[in-house]
């Protein structure tokens with residue numbers, strides 16, 4: 824599945840004529856993934872909230888390694904809830920636990936106009952913005 828998604832992404836990058844590097848890596852092992860360092864912005868749309876507690880802690884640690892001191896991290900997170908195979912979500916405390924060296928500076932509702940599925944599954948989705956303490 825991942826290779827198929829990457830192939831499709833490569834096609835779209837070519838079609839758009841943009842310069843973009845794709846890395847197939849694990850967010851809990853970023854320093855050995857080849858993604859590199861020196862990032863001022865990390866955006867995660869929906870990975871963090873599906874990880875286990877230890878994976879989240881590893882992701883927080885690894886994001887800390889690849890980012891600059893003035894970096895911003897933005898996470899798109901469902902509220903905690905059982906949703907079958909869908910991500911079980913994360914609370915503000917979960918975010919704080921995984922990113923102990925970071926401060927949550929903003930929390931905003933992510934989906935201001937949820938569709939029927941989002942309402943039925945109670946996504947209750949938020950953007951968290953973090954800066955280093």
Ligand SMILES: C[S@@+](CC[C@H](N)C(=O)[O-])C[C@H]1O[C@@H](n2cnc3c(N)ncnc32)[C@H](O)[C@@H]1O
Pocket residue numbers: 848849850851867868869870873878910
């Ligand atoms: C809910 S999807 C979100 C995908 C995409 N970011 C988006 O917004 O459409 C979560 C993704 O996280 C990936 N994932 C799960 N664990 C991961 C890990 N340890 N490292 C990297 N990706 C992971 C899954 O394969 C899945 O593609």
